Amino acid sequence: MKKRRETxxxxxxASPWLLGFSIFLVYPLVASIYFSFCNYxxxxxxxxxxxxxxxxxxxxxIFWLALNNTLLYTVLALPLGLIVSLGLAMLLNSKVxxxxxxxxxxxxxxxxxxxxxxxxxxxxxxxxYGIINSILRYIPIHSQSWPPNWLGDPAFSKIVLxxxxxxxxxxAMVIYLAGLQDVPQQLYEAADLDGAGWWAKTIHVxxxxxSPVILFNLIMGIIGxxxxxxxxxxxxxxxxxxxxxxxxxxxxxxxxxxxHNMGYACAMGxxxxxxxxxxxxxxxxxxxxxxxxxx
Amino acid sequence: MTAIQANKPKKQRSLSxxxxxxxxxxxxxxxxVVMIFPLFWLVTTSLKTNPQAMRVPPVWIPHPILWxxxxxxFTYQSKSLGYIPFLxxxxxxxxxxxxxxxxxxxxxxxxxxxxxxxxxxxxDLLFMITxxxxxxxxxxxxxxxxxxxxxxxxxxxxxxxWVPAWFGGAFNIFxxxxxxxxxxxxxxxxxxxxxxxxxxxxxxxxxPLARPALAVVAxxxxxxxxxxxxxxxxxxxxxxxxxxxxxxxxxxxxxxxTEFGLLMAASTMVIAPxxxxxxxxxxxxxxxxxxxxxxx
Numbered sequence: 285m286k287k288r289r290e291t292x293x294x295x296x297x298a299s300p301w302l303l304g305f306s307i308f309l310v311y312p313l314v315a316s317i318y319f320s321f322c323n324y325x326x327x328x329x330x331x332x333x334x335x336x337x338x339x340x341x342x343x344x345x346i347f348w349l350a351l352n353n354t355l356l357y358t359v360l361a362l363p364l365g366l367i368v369s370l371g372l373a374m375l376l377n378s379k380v381x382x383x384x385x386x387x388x389x390x391x392x393x394x395x396x397x398x399x400x401x402x403x404x405x406x407x408x409x410x411x412x413y414g415i416i417n418s419i420l421r422y423i424p425i426h427s428q429s430w431p432p433n434w435l436g437d438p439a440f441s442k443i444v445l446x447x448x449x450x451x452x453x454x455x456a457m458v459i460y461l462a463g464l465q466d467v468p469q470q471l472y473e474a475a476d477l478d479g480a481g482w483w484a485k486t487i488h489v490x491x492x493x494x495s496p497v498i499l500f501n502l503i504m505g506i507i508g509x510x511x512x513x514x515x516x517x518x519x520x521x522x523x524x525x526x527x528x529x530x531x532x533x534x535x536x537x538x539x540x541x542x543x544h545n546m547g548y549a550c551a552m553g554x555x556x557x558x559x560x561x562x563x564x565x566x567x568x569x570x571x572x573x574x575x576x577x578x579x
Numbered sequence: 580m581t582a583i584q585a586n587k588p589k590k591q592r593s594l595s596x597x598x599x600x601x602x603x604x605x606x607x608x609x610x611x612v613v614m615i616f617p618l619f620w621l622v623t624t625s626l627k628t629n630p631q632a633m634r635v636p637p638v639w640i641p642h643p644i645l646w647x648x649x650x651x652x653f654t655y656q657s658k659s660l661g662y663i664p665f666l667x668x669x670x671x672x673x674x675x676x677x678x679x680x681x682x683x684x685x686x687x688x689x690x691x692x693x694x695x696x697x698x699x700x701x702x703d704l705l706f707m708i709t710x711x712x713x714x715x716x717x718x719x720x721x722x723x724x725x726x727x728x729x730x731x732x733x734x735x736x737x738x739x740x741w742v743p744a745w746f747g748g749a750f751n752i753f754x755x756x757x758x759x760x761x762x763x764x765x766x767x768x769x770x771x772x773x774x775x776x777x778x779x780x781x782x783x784x785x786x787p788l789a790r791p792a793l794a795v796v797a798x799x800x801x802x803x804x805x806x807x808x809x810x811x812x813x814x815x816x817x818x819x820x821x822x823x824x825x826x827x828x829x830x831x832x833x834x835x836x837t838e839f840g841l842l843m844a845a846s847t848m849v850i851a852p853x854x855x856x857x858x859x860x861x862x863x864x865x866x867x868x869x870x871x872x873x874x875x
Binding site: 415 | 606607712725729752776802
């Protein structure tokens with residue numbers, strides 16, 4: 285009797301999530317799998333079409349373009365973001381005066397809401413009036429293509445997005461910094477006794493000790509970067525110029541809410557999930573030998 | 580003797596890296612300039628007239644300082660842009676934030692209490708599944724969730740944006756559960772022996788002790804709502820219901836290449852509250868990221 289009452293109390297406490305889990309997770313997951321095998325345009329009931337969406341996707345040029353753009357962006361932004369934020373965290377971990385102020389300054393960019401970030405950067409990188417080009421014009425390169433037309437040029441637009449993402453990488457930096465501060469001082473003292481320099485200490489002490497943190501930031505980075513949406517969408521919903529910043533999540537969004545191809549969009553969602561899953565497992569697998577967990 | 584003393588600080592410094600404090604400072608200052616400059620440019624541009632904002636070579640310090648842009652953005656008046664209801668956007672964002680933050684804190688603390696301090700069949704299995712679902716990207720769930728809200732005729736209202744918050748979320752459940760587990764069992768056992776109900780223990784013992792964790796959840800949830808773009812983009816259809824993020828985007832896409840001063844004033848108003856909030860909650864903030872990051 286007492287046990288039963290205990291269970292009822294517990295279920296009452298858990299009830300918001302029991303409902304939320306069913307309504308906002310299990311139902312959409314199951315429905316999304318089903319829709320991905322359907323022709324479904326909202327206005328008409330879903331019609332089961334088997335693998336049609338998936339085979340269509342394999343022959344969809346824009347799908348491949350968006351996927352290529354996204355992978356290229358990830359290959360550029362992810363390693364650069366990881367390295368820069370680690371470098372900044374190491375800088376912030378050095379013992380010089382005024383560090384509290386530096387830490388605040390380094391972190392503030394990552395607070396900027398993404399839409400405002402996109403609007404601001406669009407202005408800063410504007411080919412005609414942008415401050416970046418105003419400065420670059422002082423460098424006397426006599427070429428028609430100097431200074432670059434950044435967001436107006438398909439060869440540079442992705443690079444601008446990479447720079448924007450690196451500028452706002454403060455979260456990863458703070459996570460690194462917390463990891464760096466947990467590195468036991470004795471390890472550095474022991475390395476000092478062995479006559480290790482800064483570089484040797486970084487390679488043999490710092491990096492191995494914080495390797496779980498690096499792995500964590502890498503996996504969070506994979507998940508976040510492959511879903512990039514807000515900044516490019518605000519800069520150009522159609523990914524112009526020449527669809528150079530048209531990313532996977534933007535095409536998925538367009539399929540769902542512009543073309544009302546709900547089934548197609550669901551299929552895209554699952555393919556994205558599989559890509560994220562595969563890359564995450566790959567990262568975990570490759571890191572096995574290099575990540576050291578204390579204890 | 581002096582040689583040893585002179586040696587000491589040097590050695591200490593080498594423990595943490597920089598042998599050249601001056602060089603370290605120079606690098607720190609250079610990076611600081613890169614970090615701060617875009618925001619400096621944002622604020623100065625927001626105080627410029629439009630021709631001044633677009634002048635080449637650039638005007639570094641606005642002259643005269645023009646507060647008009649903020650006034651225009653606030654009072655909906657702009658000759659060339661027409662209607663920009665920024666106060667309405669701000670009000671909408673606040674309403675949604677309050678509903679989401681309170682829902683998140685209430686629901687997740689209840690659920691986390693059940694996961695951390697109570698025994699019930701299926702608890703550990705459900706917890707494992709809950710953690711696993713954090714891997715599922717939003718685009719997978721986006722379409723069925725939209726269709727669900729469409730069936731309920733909620734599209735165009737705030738409800739799709741705040742109602743789910745009252746049903747808990749995997750990440751916050753996890754975070755609060757971890758925190759609740761650190762509260763000593765003896766404390767709640769003693770209360771149980773005294774005949775307190777679980778509700779009393781939750782409300783009078785666990786919640787007050789968990790205040791820092793709840794504050795972290797509330798802070799990050801608020802930031803999330805303020806920042807959210809995809810949600811409002813999907814669910815809000817009428818300009819009068821837009822949030823600040825969505826309002827700024829629609830405003831920029833219609834008039835992006837024209838009135839930079841006004842656009843930067845509007846952006847400043849979206850960014851400033853978050854930065855001000857950060858300055859008041861800095862410690863909590865950094866702890867929050869470090870804890871959520873490292874234990875996640």
